[in-house]
Amino acid sequence: MEKPLVLYALCGSQRKASTNRRLLEALRDNAPVAVCVEICEMIGELPIFNPDREGENTPALVEEFAAKVRACDGIIVACPEYAHGLPGGLKNALDWLVSRDEVPFKPVMIAHASHRGDFALEQLTEVLKTMSFDVVNDAVLRISLLGKSEDAQASVLAESVENRRLLSALAKFCAAINRTRIWPDRSSHW
Template structure:
């Protein structure tokens, strides 16, 4: 029996077009195994600032679209840089919009990080995701040091990570966990 196709939704904490975290998500998307689709979220930069008065019947349409993508996702990948020893505001804002909704509790999440540093942000991100009741898949944590390297050096690091199986193995572990959770839930 063929495995159920998986849809993974990827949130990038950096909104820069050429960010290292976006590059890492693009590599994951482009090397996803057969039957796995990864879509990189393009909504974060356009979300209004979170305001509890705008929830419920007052929820902005773009937030509803984000919620629908999260609901449809079998799992979520979050790639997050560190800004001033913290989470980027846009990513935190997106997560704040999802806190009181029902799309994310117990949804598997993989953390990807494109730097050799950033422990403050990773600690904060982990705490926020735990508080939101995401199912953090620690064995799929992916950390590759791309920050501070030019394009050629980044390509060399990514090529080595692909050759060594680091990227593919992390994604395979995550997909295996997502499939196991889906079977358990009877999905």
């Protein structure tokens, strides 16, 4: 049996009714069999970054988070904008990875569930590039769910699945991952 491409999704919002989380869930639920999207559940639980707690003092939860990042083939980041900036929890999670070796050249896809939030997207892109992530610009996915009722969100996501907008972005991301690595046992089955 073929091993799936593993994507680890980071949601910048910790709200239970987060539109960005809903977008990540739609990507996960509609990904082809050869692609596994796992949504990170640790961001809100990570301790505040402190350089004095790196190395042998790194908290176990941070080590677990970093291991997930290391093990995945690519990262998906969905992020709202808070006061023209990145949510603190997401920035904190990224800060824990800055001086580690899990990140350099790791492919990353940006997803955004709003028609606004350009400040945060610019900041997120800058942070990811500064950290040496490989931002796949062709795979950016922006679907406006913000301000819509749950039913309207479901309708927009269903339409995005039907018109293949969701899968197209995911396919572009997976293709970029496969171009940068040699994996003879993987195929995407799009």
